[in-house]
Amino acid sequence: MRKLLTLSLLIPIALISCKPKEKAEDNSAIQKEVQTYLDGYNAEYQKLVTASSEGQWILQTHIVEGDTMASHNAAIADEAYAKFTGSKTNIETAQKYLAMKDKLTAIQVRQLEYIRYLAGNNPETAGDVVKNRITATNAQVEKLFGFKYTLNGKPVTTNQLDEILRSSNNMNERLAAWTASKEVGVGLKDGLVELQKLRNESVTPLGYSDFFAYLASEYNMTSEEMLELTRSFITDVWPLYRELHTWARYELAEKYNQPVPDYIPAQWLPNRWGQDWTAMVNVEGLDIDPELKKHDAEWVMKQGEAFWMSLGFDALPQSFWEKSSLYPVSADAGYAKNNHASAWHIDLDKDVRSLMSVEANTEWWSTVLHELGHIYYYMSYSNPDVPPVLRTGANRGYHEAFGTMIGLASLQKPLLENQGLIKPGVVTNDTLKLLSEALDYIVHIPWGSGVMTEFEYALYAKNLSPDQYNAKWWELVKQYQGIVPPSPRDEHYCDAATKTHINDDPAQYYDYSISNVLLFQFHDYIAKNILHQDPHATNYWGSKETGDFLRKVMTPGATVDWREHLKASIGSDMSAKPMLDYFMPLMDYLKKQNAGRTYTLPEKPTFN
Ligand code: X8Z
Ligand code: ZN
Numbered sequence: 001m002r003k004l005l006t007l008s009l010l011i012p013i014a015l016i017s018c019k020p021k022e023k024a025e026d027n028s029a030i031q032k033e034v035q036t037y038l039d040g041y042n043a044e045y046q047k048l049v050t051a052s053s054e055g056q057w058i059l060q061t062h063i064v065e066g067d068t069m070a071s072h073n074a075a076i077a078d079e080a081y082a083k084f085t086g087s088k089t090n091i092e093t094a095q096k097y098l099a100m101k102d103k104l105t106a107i108q109v110r111q112l113e114y115i116r117y118l119a120g121n122n123p124e125t126a127g128d129v130v131k132n133r134i135t136a137t138n139a140q141v142e143k144l145f146g147f148k149y150t151l152n153g154k155p156v157t158t159n160q161l162d163e164i165l166r167s168s169n170n171m172n173e174r175l176a177a178w179t180a181s182k183e184v185g186v187g188l189k190d191g192l193v194e195l196q197k198l199r200n201e202s203v204t205p206l207g208y209s210d211f212f213a214y215l216a217s218e219y220n221m222t223s224e225e226m227l228e229l230t231r232s233f234i235t236d237v238w239p240l241y242r243e244l245h246t247w248a249r250y251e252l253a254e255k256y257n258q259p260v261p262d263y264i265p266a267q268w269l270p271n272r273w274g275q276d277w278t279a280m281v282n283v284e285g286l287d288i289d290p291e292l293k294k295h296d297a298e299w300v301m302k303q304g305e306a307f308w309m310s311l312g313f314d315a316l317p318q319s320f321w322e323k324s325s326l327y328p329v330s331a332d333a334g335y336a337k338n339n340h341a342s343a344w345h346i347d348l349d350k351d352v353r354s355l356m357s358v359e360a361n362t363e364w365w366s367t368v369l370h371e372l373g374h375i376y377y378y379m380s381y382s383n384p385d386v387p388p389v390l391r392t393g394a395n396r397g398y399h400e401a402f403g404t405m406i407g408l409a410s411l412q413k414p415l416l417e418n419q420g421l422i423k424p425g426v427v428t429n430d431t432l433k434l435l436s437e438a439l440d441y442i443v444h445i446p447w448g449s450g451v452m453t454e455f456e457y458a459l460y461a462k463n464l465s466p467d468q469y470n471a472k473w474w475e476l477v478k479q480y481q482g483i484v485p486p487s488p489r490d491e492h493y494c495d496a497a498t499k500t501h502i503n504d505d506p507a508q509y510y511d512y513s514i515s516n517v518l519l520f521q522f523h524d525y526i527a528k529n530i531l532h533q534d535p536h537a538t539n540y541w542g543s544k545e546t547g548d549f550l551r552k553v554m555t556p557g558a559t560v561d562w563r564e565h566l567k568a569s570i571g572s573d574m575s576a577k578p579m580l581d582y583f584m585p586l587m588d589y590l591k592k593q594n595a596g597r598t599y600t601l602p603e604k605p606t607f608n
Contacts, residue, residue, distance in 0.1 A: 027103040034097050034108050038387065041090065041115060046388040048084050050347040051077040057346065059138060060338040061325040061355060063146040071138045078134045086122030086130065090115060091206070107387070107559055114389050114558065116206075120214055125205040133198040140191040140503045145338045147184040148331070151176060155331035158272075158339045159357055166270040166279040166363075171256060175486055178267035182489075182498050189494035192502065193466045196459055199506060212460040215507040219395050219562070223461055230449035230510045233517065234480065234605050236576045237445045240583055242601045243590035244438060245482045248277065250597055262600045263484040266477075273499060274483045275447040277439035279363075285428040286413060288421050289362050297327050297358040304368040307410060311540065311547030313376050320352055320375070328357035340500040341367045343374030348388045352378050366407040373403015376550075381557030394553075394562040397514030402550060405519035406540070408437070414539035431589050434536065438583050441516050446605075448516075450480025452509035454608070455496055460507055467491055482601050518566075520579035522553075525570040535582055 055074035062070065084090070094115045101109045122130050149156050164177040199211040208214040209223075216226040245264070252268045253260040270279035292300060305316050329337050341356045354371045358364045377399055381391050393399030409415060413433070416422045454476050458464040464472055470489050473496045477483050489495060496502050501509050527535040530545050540546055553569050566574060 025103070030100065030103050031105060031108065034104055034112075037093060037097070038108060038111050038389075042111075042388045044084055046348050048077075048081040049388070050351075052081040053344060053346040057344065057353070057355075060141065060145065063142055063336040063338075064334070065146060071135075071142060074138055075134055078138070079131055082122035082130050082134065083124070085115075085118040086124050086126075087119075088124050091119045091123065094119065107390075110559060111387055111389050117218060118389075120203055120206045120208055120217070122202065123205045126202050129198055129201045133195070133202050136191060136194045136198055137504065140188060140195060141338070143187055143191060144184060144497075144500065144503050145340075146336050147187070148336075149180055149184065151180045156180065157328060157331050157357075159328055159359055160331075162272065162363070165267075165272065169256065171258075171267075175267045178272070178486065181272045182493060182495055185494040185496070185498040186492060188497035188503060189466070189469065189492075192469070192494060192497050195503075195506070196464075196466075200460055200463075210460045210463075212457050212507045219397075223457065226510060227453070227457060230453045230513055231605075231607050233445050233449045233513050233576055234607075236580060237442050238605045239603075240438065240442055240580075240587060240590075241446055242599060242603070243587065243594055244277075244442060245601050246594045246597055246599050247590055248280065249600070250594075251280065260598075261484075263478060263482050265486055266483050267486050269483070273447065274477075274481055275444055276363075277443050278436050280439055281432055281436045283428060283432045283436050285422060285426040286411070286416065286433055287362075288365070288411070288416060291421050292360045292362065292365060295360055297360050297364070300358055300360050300365055300368055301326055304365070304372050307369065307406065307541065308372055308376055310542045311550065312544040313547055313551070314379065316372075316375065317350055317352065319350070320354070323351070324353040325355045326358050328359065341371055343371045343378070345374075345378040345382075345391065348391045349382050350379075362411075365410070366404075369407040369410055370400075370403035373401070373406060374399060377402060377554045380551055380554035383555065386555075386557040386559055390558040392558045394556070394558060394560055394565045395514070396508060396511040397518055398553075398562065400511050400515035401519040401522065402554065404515060405523050408441075408519065408523060409538055409540040411437075412536070412538050414533070414537050415541050418539055418541055430536065431586065434583065434586050435589070438586055441520075441579065442583060444516060445513055446480040446482075448509055449513040450605075451476045452499070452501070453513075454480070456502070456507045456509065469494055469496060479606065514574075517574060517576045517579055520582055521566075521570055521572065521575065524578035524582070535578075 052074075055070075055077035059070045059074040064070075094112045097104065098109070098112050098116065101112070104112075149158065149161065151161070158181070161177045161181045164173060165181075168174050168177070203211055203214040208217065213223045216223050219226070221229070248269075249260055249262075249264055252258075252264065256268065264274070266274060269277060271277065295303075309315060325337060328339075329335065337357075338355055339357055342354065344353045344355065345351075346353060352375045354375060356364075356367065356371060358368060377393060378391070413422070413428060417424050417426075451473075455464075455473055458472055459469075468491075470491050470493050474485060474489060477485075485495075523538075524535050526540070526546050526549065527533050527538050530549060531538055531540070531543060533539065549569075553565070556565070563573065566572070
């Protein structure tokens with residue numbers, strides 16, 4: 001830290017000393033003019049975001065069959081937001097001022113660039129396309145989360161299906177649960193076809209080639225650069241993933257008393273999409289599930305808050321507890337809600353909420369900490385130095401990173417011991433612990449950077465034909481994850497659309513890969529430079545210094561350039577090395593376990 005400070009003090013001195021003699025240009029008049037425009041924009045933007053979020057909140061927390069009011073009201077607010085952010089006036093004004101950006105302050109330029117970016121998805125010149133996209137999106141959300149899942153003819157929740165996939169050894173039951181979880185896709189296909197078209201048509205008027213390119217531009221990257229990055233992540237983790245895949249085939253075959261398959265049958269894995277295999281191992285002594293199950297979901301929430309507070313963060317505002325929708329709705333409640341976890345910054349200020357279906361188990365424990373990461377990020381950058389339009393992450397991956405990092409830290413042994421969540425002094429197997437972490441963080445990469453990213457690239461950038469959706473999906477699942485469906489899945493299914501993000505958070509799933517890479521960089525930095533502990537065995541609890549560091553990273557929101565901010569925070573560029581180093585000790589172990597076994601994944605990944 002001290003080094004960075006000295007450096008930042010040196011730069012201005014160096015600049016002053018070599019400043020040319022002539023009088024600096026006076027830009028105060030134009031800066032004042034631009035500021036007047038920005039102040040007006042920010043005020044209106046904040047008002048419209050609030051209305052739109054409130055509309056979406058009702059739509060997603062209380063879905064009643066046959067009710068059209070919620071989506072009608074949501075659409076009105078969404079359209080008002082789109083009309084403003086995409087108005088000709090705002091586009092032209094932003095462009096006009098950006099043409100003289102040398103005369104403006106850095107934070108003014110950032111705001112103008114973000115205004116231009118926001119306009120890109122809603123340009124007035126796209127005509128009815130934007131309005132139709134809003135209607136189609138809301139209809140898709142209602143269908144996805146209003147869907148009534150059934151198992152053996154009885155209503156069932158996604159939490160219940162997930163529990164079966166995590167814990168059942170009954171092959172028929174597993175197959176039935178997996179199959180039931182994919183039914184929702186059938187009714188989502190037409191909507192996705194429409195959205196593929198409308199999303200692309202929304203962004204082309206302002207010069208983006210397609211919707212994938214639009215989302216990548218928020219990182220200041222082209223689609224090609226983004227794919228190069230996500231493919232590099234896959235290449236980096238591939239040797240380890242290949243060992244994990246081999247290990248899992250043999251492990252699961254033995255567990256289920258089945259012949260060893262070449263590719264893993266999707267219904268064998270403890271997750272609907274095979275994106276997280278953690279539940280495959282139970283690390284004796286470190287399993288907090290029994291302890292969590294002594295408590296209820298409210299306790300899990302409070303404990304999550306307590307962890308963040310131990311780092312010196314504020315208590316969550318009272319309104320968070322009053323307005324959030326944190327707990328599950330039963331399958332026969334008469335209404336449904338979004339069953340995927342999310343965090344909301346309703347008014348871009350103090351009104352922060354989370355939408356979850358928390359139960360007292362390890363998966364939800366990690367998810368609670370993940371969502372609170374978003375919430376504390378919101379709270380950190382809601383300050384007078386960050387104008388509303390820049391109240392977002394340094395990049396989208398940052399926003400996903402810190403909560404997940406706290407989730408990683410929350411399950412390490414010194415912390416668990418200290419918190420009394422496991423027996424003190426218990427002997428545990430460090431390798432198994434590392435394996436269970438790899439089954440989350442490493443397994444996620446071929447899924448996120450491979451299947452999800454490559455599918456959405458094909459969908460938007462390559463205009464994937466609707467009669468190829470399912471074929472393409474399963475081709476990618478086999479290629480990157482080495483997973484196959486229980487039986488052929490024809491185009492009447494739309495298995496991609498069973499994944500929330502395909503419908504309502506499109507073309508940005510690589511954020512989670514970027515977040516995994518970043519969080520290991522930050523974790524490595526914190527462990528070594530703040531806590532002075534082994535990154536594999538840390539105890540963040542109560543470390544105010546860690547909290548101060550995190551707050552410093554989060555407080556500027558998007559007023560900073562994310563690459564410079566990373567360099568200034570941890571002294572390095574984005575790199576998967578800390579993640580790879582972390583898991584390196586596992587390679588030897590897995591190679592020994594896999595000795596004599598047949599590998600079915602190629603030694604190197606292939607890209608299309
Ligand atoms: O979607 C999420 C978060 C949303 S804020 C719960 N995650 C990805 C997923 O569930 O697919 C977190 C990890 C990956
Ligand atoms: Zn998230």
